[in-house]
Every structure is written in structure tokens, then in C-alpha cells.
Amino acid sequence: MNWLKKLKTFPRHSPQRNADASVPPVPHMDSRLLRWLATLSAIETLAAMFLYNQATWLLLPSVAALGVFLSLYFSHLLLFRMQCSLVELFAITTTYGIFTGLVVSTPGAMKIGSYLSPMIAAWVLYSAVSGIANATLFGTTTIRARLLLMAAVLWGNAALPLIGLGALIFAWLFNPRFGMEIYRDYAWPLVIIGVLGLALNAAIFVKTRRIAKAMLAAPTL
Amino acid sequence: MTNTQLLSLAQWCLACEHRIVWQFWMSILLLFVFIIIGLRGNAEDPRKNYPESHKALLGLIPPPIPPAENAAHVYRKAFAAVVAPASPTLELDSNTSRESAYFEKPELLAYVDSLATYYSLLDDATAMPKCNWELNYEQGFAMTMPHHGSMRHAARLLAIRARLRAHGGDHAGAARDLKRIESMVVHMADERTLLNTLVRISMQAIRNDVLQRIIFYDTPIDPRDIQAYRTPLNTHWTDDALKTFDGEFTMQAEMLDRIGMQGDDNATLLKGWGVPQGAYLFLGLMYGSERKTQRAFAQDVASSLHAGNTTLTDDEIYRRNLKGPSVLVYMTGASLSHAMTAFGRNADSQISADTALAILLFRAKHARDPNSLDELVSEFFPSVPVDAFNKKPLTLLVETNELELDRRNNSPKQMLPAGTLRVYSWGKNGVDDLGVGYRSIIIREKQQTECDDNAFFIPPMKK
Numbered sequence: 001m002n003w004l005k006k007l008k009t010f011p012r013h014s015p016q017r018n019a020d021a022s023v024p025p026v027p028h029m030d031s032r033l034l035r036w037l038a039t040l041s042a043i044e045t046l047a048a049m050f051l052y053n054q055a056t057w058l059l060l061p062s063v064a065a066l067g068v069f070l071s072l073y074f075s076h077l078l079l080f081r082m083q084c085s086l087v088e089l090f091a092i093t094t095t096y097g098i099f100t101g102l103v104v105s106t107p108g109a110m111k112i113g114s115y116l117s118p119m120i121a122a123w124v125l126y127s128a129v130s131g132i133a134n135a136t137l138f139g140t141t142t143i144r145a146r147l148l149l150m151a152a153v154l155w156g157n158a159a160l161p162l163i164g165l166g167a168l169i170f171a172w173l174f175n176p177r178f179g180m181e182i183y184r185d186y187a188w189p190l191v192i193i194g195v196l197g198l199a200l201n202a203a204i205f206v207k208t209r210r211i212a213k214a215m216l217a218a219p220t221l
Numbered sequence: 222m223t224n225t226q227l228l229s230l231a232q233w234c235l236a237c238e239h240r241i242v243w244q245f246w247m248s249i250l251l252l253f254v255f256i257i258i259g260l261r262g263n264a265e266d267p268r269k270n271y272p273e274s275h276k277a278l279l280g281l282i283p284p285p286i287p288p289a290e291n292a293a294h295v296y297r298k299a300f301a302a303v304v305a306p307a308s309p310t311l312e313l314d315s316n317t318s319r320e321s322a323y324f325e326k327p328e329l330l331a332y333v334d335s336l337a338t339y340y341s342l343l344d345d346a347t348a349m350p351k352c353n354w355e356l357n358y359e360q361g362f363a364m365t366m367p368h369h370g371s372m373r374h375a376a377r378l379l380a381i382r383a384r385l386r387a388h389g390g391d392h393a394g395a396a397r398d399l400k401r402i403e404s405m406v407v408h409m410a411d412e413r414t415l416l417n418t419l420v421r422i423s424m425q426a427i428r429n430d431v432l433q434r435i436i437f438y439d440t441p442i443d444p445r446d447i448q449a450y451r452t453p454l455n456t457h458w459t460d461d462a463l464k465t466f467d468g469e470f471t472m473q474a475e476m477l478d479r480i481g482m483q484g485d486d487n488a489t490l491l492k493g494w495g496v497p498q499g500a501y502l503f504l505g506l507m508y509g510s511e512r513k514t515q516r517a518f519a520q521d522v523a524s525s526l527h528a529g530n531t532t533l534t535d536d537e538i539y540r541r542n543l544k545g546p547s548v549l550v551y552m553t554g555a556s557l558s559h560a561m562t563a564f565g566r567n568a569d570s571q572i573s574a575d576t577a578l579a580i581l582l583f584r585a586k587h588a589r590d591p592n593s594l595d596e597l598v599s600e601f602f603p604s605v606p607v608d609a610f611n612k613k614p615l616t617l618l619v620e621t622n623e624l625e626l627d628r629r630n631n632s633p634k635q636m637l638p639a640g641t642l643r644v645y646s647w648g649k650n651g652v653d654d655l656g657v658g659y660r661s662i663i664i665r666e667k668q669q670t671e672c673d674d675n676a677f678f679i680p681p682m683k684k
Contacts, residue, residue, distance in 0.1 A: 029229035039239055046246055081226070102258050107266035108481050108508040109257045116257075119250040122243065133230050136222060160244070161251035165259065168252075177536070177551050179514065179543035183259070212231035 026216070029081050031073060038069035042122070049115065059115060067118040074125035082132050087143050091150065096124040127154035134204055137211045149204070155193075156201025162194035256506055263545045264509035267481030274475040278361060281468050283353050283411035292349035292408055293368070299342035300371040303378075306332045317380040318430055320635065321438040324381075324388045333382060340382065343375055347401040352408035362476035362553070369420045372409065376402045376424040380431040387435040392446035395435060402428040403452055410461075413468025415555045418461070422567045429570045433660075436577060437680055444585045451578050458568040458609060462561060463526045469555055470519035477515060477549060481508035510545025517542040518550065522557060531565055531610055532649060533557050562649055566659060566675060568609035569646040573677035576606050576615055576644045580679055590642060590682055593617055608646030608675070618643040618656050640681030648673035 045062040048055065078084045078092075099120045103113035131150030140146055169187040172180040222230070288294055308328055316323065323329070333340075346352075354368055383398035406421045432450060441447050482505070521542050525533055535558045539551065576594065579601040583591050591597055594605045594617050605614040624637040645656035650673050658674035 026228045026232050027225065029226070029233040035239060039242060042243070042246060046250075081229075083222075099254065099258075102261065103254055106257050106261045107264045107269075108505050109264065112253070112505065113257060116250055116254055119247060120254060122247055123251055126243070130234075133234055136227070136230055137234065157244075157247070158251060158255075160248040161255055164248065164252045165255050168256075172546070176540055179510065179545050179547045181543065182545055186259070208234050212234045215228060215231040216235075 029077070031076055034069060034073040034076065038066065038073050038122075041066040041069050042118075045118070063115050063118055067121065070118055070121050070125065074121075074129060077129050078125070078132070082129070082136070084128070084132055085143065088128065088132065088146065088150070091147055092124060092128045095154065096121060099124065123157055124154065127157050130157075134208050137208055137215070152200050152204060155197040156204070157197075159194045159197035159201060162190050162197065164194075166190035166194060253506070260507060260509060260545070263513065265481075265512050267478045267505070267508055267512075270512065271475070271478040271482060274471070274478045277471045278358055278475040281413050281471060282356075282358050286351045286353045290349065290351050291355075292346045292352035293354050295342055295346035295349065296352075296368065296372070296375070296408075299339050299346060299375065300368075302339045302342060303371075303374070304335055304339070308332075317377055317384065317427065318434055321384075321388050324385050329381075330385070333385060336378065339378070343379065343401065347404040347408075352411070354409075354412060356412065361479060362472050364414075364472075366412070366414070366417060368409075369417070372405055373420060373424060373427075376405060376427045379405075380427050383431055384434060384439075387439040387441075390439075392435075392439075392441045392443070393449055396446070396449035399428050399432060399450065400452065413464055414472065415465055415469045415560055418465040419560070419563060422563050425567055426570065429567075429574050432574050433577075433677060436581065437678055440680055441581065442585060444582055447578055447581045447585060451575060452571075454568075454571055454575055458564050459526050459529070459531060462564045463523060465560075466519075466522050466526070466555075466557070470515070470522070473550070473553055474512070474515055474519075476553065477508065477511055480549065481505045481512070504549065507546045507548065511547045511549050513544035514542055514547035515550045515554075517544060518554070531561055533561050535559075565609045565649060569648065569675040570659075570677075572606050572608065573615065573644055573646055573675055576602075577642075577677040577679050580617070580642060580644065584682055588682075590619070591617065594644070608648070610649045611647065611651040613647050613651060615644055615646050616653060616656070618645065637678065638681055642679040642681070643676050644679065645674045645676035648675055 041062065045059070045066045048058040048062040051058065078089070084092075100113070100117045103116060103120070104110055106113060128150050131153040132146060134153065135146040135149045138149075140149065166187045166189075169180050169183050169190070172178040173184060173187070306328075311329060311332055354366070356364055356366060358364060379398045379401050383395040386392070386398065387395035402424055406424050409417055409421050409424075435441070435450075441450065518539065521538055522533065525538065535556055538557065539554070576597070579597050580591060582601060583597060586600075594615055598604055607614050620637065620639055620641040620643060623639055624641065626635040626637060643656040645658075645660075647653055648658055650671060654672035654674045656674050656676040657672040658676065660676040660678065
């Protein structure tokens with residue numbers, strides 16, 4: 001089962017560590033199998049959405065499978081690897097519930113909202129894991145700081161869609177027949193919020209990357 | 222957290238191959254999530270609206286008629302009895318407006334003789350007072366109306382027979398054929414879709430065109446013959462437009478509800494429109510604003526027509542009723558200004574034709590042409606006839622020079638002699654374009670795109 005052992009470990013980043021055969025390899029934090037399954041399942045779900053009229057039956061199982069794989073992957077990370085606190089878990093559940101609830105309870109959007117709910121889960125859970133990981137690497141221990149970092153990453157991950165939505169309103173304003181005039185005032189704020197989120201996320205990412213690289217390069221922690 | 226776990230965490234934070242893939246589609250789908258949240262304030266539930274809109278749609282179904290009294294059944298028998306012409310040169314689309322010599326061709330006479338059963342059934346059907354085409358309104362916007370093509374074809378065949386009869390001197394028979402076309406138009410009047418009304422208008426256009434040709438090539442002289450060609454004018458054409466638009470909006474509302482419910486049954490319809498198949502799921506996102514716009518749009522059109530505004534502009538009426546993004550309403554909405562123009566022009570054409578017939582009656586009675594349309598007042602009209610759009614009086618013009626007819630179908634060069642009368646309405650623009658614009662007889666004259674008078678020609682009096 002050497003190949004399985006290899007699969008479970010990461011190549012070490014530091015040349016010094018690589019050169020030192022006595023240092024054991026760094027094990028993977030996440031389940032690689034689940035990560036691949038979730039990724040492939042997401043691709044398959046996206047395809048099922050765009051083939052909806054040809055294979056209606058395909059979408060529901062795809063969405064369900066994606067939801068299951070995402071839940072397993074992130075719950076493994078949050079509960080087993082990171083031992084997230086109850087408050088954090090509560091914040092994650094509440095955030096997911098608010099966004100999914102808003103979408104699913106929109107009249108006329110229940111069907112599409114339920115199909116989009118795994119994607120909301122992916123956004124909230126990934127942001128939570130990433131936020132907690134950043135907090136851990138930064139050495140932050142207070143609950144408030146950890147929650148703020150989770151929220152910052154959540155905001156950052158929504159930056160591109162927010163900028164996209166602002167751009168879409170701008171683009172549709174060129175054609176007055178599309179009736180986007182009533183959303184004109186939202187366009188700039190959406191773009192600004194998106195750009196700020198992107199900048200915040202970039203700053204966090206740069207800092208995380210620097211700390212992570214330093215950790216892996218250090219002979220001992 | 223142990224040191225190994227911290228190292229794992231650092232490794233995880235640096236690994237990004239999956240994150241790039243995820244960021245791509247997560248951004249696309251989150252965009253839809255934010256669109257839904259953004260449009261939430263405008264949202265409506267199609268499942269709540271559908272029962273009402275479907276009921277309104279079913280309310281468009283004309284009352285049932287017993288089969289024995291239903292002209293549609295006889296029409297269908299007639300359609301089954303039609304035979305195609307043996308020679309392709311007898312193609313009817315453009316030949317109803319040919320010069321009179323065409324109607325002496327033996328093959329045409331033989332073809333019309335071969336249609337004896339067809340004509341007999343058409344005569345029976347048009348004599349029946351009631352007609353119900355029994356269309357399947359449950360199909361909503363995708364409802365098929367297979368009788369339209371056959372009815373137009375029947376109008377053309379009746380037009381051919383009318384020309385033959387008029388050329389043979391049987392003006393009473395020709396007038397009956399034109400009245401049969403009118404009966405067919407009435408038989409289609411209960412279906413309130415715009416497409417149906419446009420087909421009816423096209424059949425009336427065939428009738429008006431043939432009447433113009435008969436007046437021009439085989440001018441009736443006997444006052445009884447001339448009188449036989451006259452039909453009561455539809456002075457309430459805006460009511461017809463209102464009724465049609467109401468039916469059209471009812472169908473559109475039901476269709477929007479169906480799309481909003483994202484049912485599988487509208488996939489064929491959407492495919493027919495060329496909507497990309499991947500977009501089906503997302504079409505319902507703007508449902509709330511679409512439905513609000515559609516409602517405001519329908520009410521505004523109705524109140525505009527009630528107020529007598531017949532020169533609606535699509536963009537103007539659409540923009541002032543927008544209640545948010547309404548792509549589907551724009552995509553599926555009829556071009557109201559074009560439809561109104563078609564309604565008005567058809568009414569103008571009928572008014573011009575009727576005025577031309579009154580001029581012929583005047584000529585038969587006084588052995589001269591009227592100097593102006595004022596001379597027709599009291600004897601034929603209570604006042605000078607006015608056009609449909611702007612209620613401006615029609616104009617009579619006497620051609621002082623010869624005019625050359627536009628040559629079609631390799632027809633020989635033909636001239637309109639000096640003294641030809643041109644009676645015309647000023648059209649939608651309300652400007653006197655000297656009778657240049659829309660007319661059955663195409664003249665080689667300077668035509669400008671903005672000219673939209675509706676003209677009817679009367680040959681000069683034979684000395």
C-alpha cells in the first residue's frame with residue numbers, strides 16, 4: 001500500500017526538509033478522495049444544469065451527491081481536523097441558513113434555489129475552513145477575531161460574483177429595454193464592495209502564504 | 222493543534238489546484254444566488270398567479286357550436302377538396318392582381334372548373350352564421366392554428382373567381398365572392414390572438430386588392446353592381462385592436478406563469494424561440510418584474526386605446542411601464558405599433574375603397590366625376606370620409622399626366638391615362654404625401670420611405 005501512503009502525504013516544500021530523509025513527510029489535512037469526488041460531482045452538476053431540458057432526472061441526484069460530498073469533506077475538516085468551536089459551528093450554520101433560506105423562500109425561485117444550495121454550502125463552508133485555518137496560522141485565539149476572519153474570507157470569496165453583478169447591471173443599462181434602471185444605484189456599491197472584498201482576501205492570502213511557507217521551510221517548529 | 226497538524230494546515234493553505242476550479246464555477250453560481258436575492262423584493266409566485274391566468278386564457282375560448290351549425294367543419298371539408306393547379310404558372314400568390322387578359326387563359330378557367338366541389342363547399346360554409354375552430358387553448362402560447370393558411374388560400378381562390386366573374390361581366394357574382402371573403406373574416410373573429418387578427422387583415426387586404434383590380438380593369442358601371450361591392454365599414458377598428466391585444470396579453474401572462482413555474486412542458490416552446498437549453502432553468506429568475514411589467518403594459522395599452530391614442534410607439538409604452546428586468550416580456554410581446562399600423566391601414570384601405578365606389582356611383586348617376594369629395598356629402602356620406610389614424614378627411618386627386626404602372630410578372634408596359642382619379646387618406650403620419658405610399662397598384666413614381674398615404678385608383682370615365 002505504498003501508493004496509498006504516497007497519496008496521503010504532500011511533497012515537502014522546503015529543500016532543507018526534502019534533503020533530510022529523517023524528517024517524516026507532512027500528512028494531508030483533508031481527505032483527498034472526498035475532495036476529488038466533490039470536485040467531479042460539482043462539474044457533473046454544472047453539466048446537469050445546462051442539460052436540464054434533456055435529462056431532468058439527472059439534476060436532482062447530482063445536486064444531492066454534491067451536497068453529500070461537500071458536507072462530508074468540510075465536516076471532516078471542521079470537526080475532526082480543526083476541532084471548530086460550537087460558536088463557530090453556530091455561525092456557519094446560521095450563515096448558510098440565512099442565504100439558503102433567502103434564496104429558497106423567494107417566490108418562484110424555490111426550484112433553482114434548491115439546486116443552488118450546495119453551492120451556497122460550498123461558499124460558506126470553504127470560507128469557514130479557510131478563515132479558521134488563517135486564524136490558526138496567524139495564532140489568533142479569540143473567538144471574535146476567528147469569526148471576523150471567517151467573515152472576511154466569506155466576503156472575499158463573494159467578491160467576483162458581486163463585481164460580476166455590478167458589471168451586469170452596468171452592461172444592461174446600455175439597453176434601456178432590459179429595465180435595469182431601477183437597479184442603477186446598486187451597481188457602483190456592488191463593484192466597490194466586491195473590490196474591497198477582493199483586496200481584503202488578497203491581503204489575508206499573502207500573509208497566510210508567507211506564514212505557511214515559513215512554517216514549512218523551518219527545520220523545526 | 223500538534224506541530225504535524227499545523228504543517229498539514231500550512232500545506233493545505235498553499236494547495237490551490239482545486240481552489241482555482243472551484244472559484245470559477247462558484248462565482249458563476251453565486252452570481253445567480255445574488256441575482257435571486259437582489260430580485261427578491263420584486264418576486265411573485267407563479268404558482269399563485271397561474272390558476273387565474275389559466276382561467277383567463279380559457280375564457281378566450283369561443284362558445285361551443287353544435288357540429289351541424291359549425292362552419293369550421295364545412296371549411297375543413299372544403300380544404301380537403303382543394304386541388305393544386307396543374308401548371309406552376311397558375312401560382313395564386315401574385316396572380317390575383319394580374320391584368321384582365323390573364324383571366325382569359327384556358328388553363329386558369331379549367332383550373333377554376335376543377336375546383337367546383339371546393340367552391341361549392343366554401344359557398345356553403347360562408348353562408349353559415351356560426352363558426353368555432355375548436356382550437357386547443359390549453360396549449361397556451363404554443364397553440365397551433367392550422368386553419369390560417371387554408372383560409373388565406375381560400376380567400377385567394379375566391380379572389381380569383383371574383384376576378385373571373387367581374388371580367389365576364391358578372392359583377393354581382395364577383396361582389397358575392399368578395400362578401401364571402403368578408404364572411405370568412407367574420408368566421409375567424411372570435412379567436413382573439415394577434416396572429417389570427419393579422420391573418421384576417423391579410424384576407425381583407427386580398428379582398429381590397431381584388432376590388433381595386435376589378436375597379437381598375439373591369440370597372441362596374443351599373444349602380445346596382447357598384448352598390449353590391451360596398452360593405453359596411455368597420456368604424457370601430459380600435460375596439461377590434463383592443464379585443465385582440467387583450468387576448469394577446471392574456472396568453473402572454475399565462476405563458477410567463479408557465480415559464481415561471483419552470484415546468485417541463487414549456488421546453489418545446491422555449492426551444493422553438495431559440496432559447497439556449499441551458500437557460501431554461503434560469504428563465505424564471507426575473508419572473509416577478511416580468512409579470513409586473515406585463516400587467517402595467519397591458520393596462521397602459523388598454524387605457525391608451527380607450528383614450529383614442531392610435532399612434533402608440535413600442536419603445537415609449539414599453540419603457541414607461543418597466544418594473545424591473547423584463548427580457549421575456551420584450552421578447553414575446555407583439556410589436557404594438559406595427560400591429561396598430563396594420564389595423565389602421567386596413568381600416569384606411571376599406572374607407573378609400575368605399576369612397577372609390579361612392580365616386581363610381583356618383584359617376585353613374587351624374588355622368589361626370591366629382592370635383593372634390595365634398596360633392597359626395599349628403600348623397601353618399603353624411604360628411605367627407607375621414608381616415609382611421611388622425612380623422613383627417615380623405616383627398617381626391619385627378620392625375621393630369623399619364624402614369625406608368627410598375628411591371629411585375631413580365632407583364633407588358635402599362636400606362637394609367639391622364640384623368641385617373643386617386644382617392645387617398647393621409648396615413649399614420651397625418652401628412653398629405655399626395656397619395657404616395659400604400660396602394661395595390663404600384664406606380665413608377667418617386668417613393669419616399671416616410672410617405673404613407675393609402676391610395677385607391679379609379680380609371681377615368683370612358684367618353
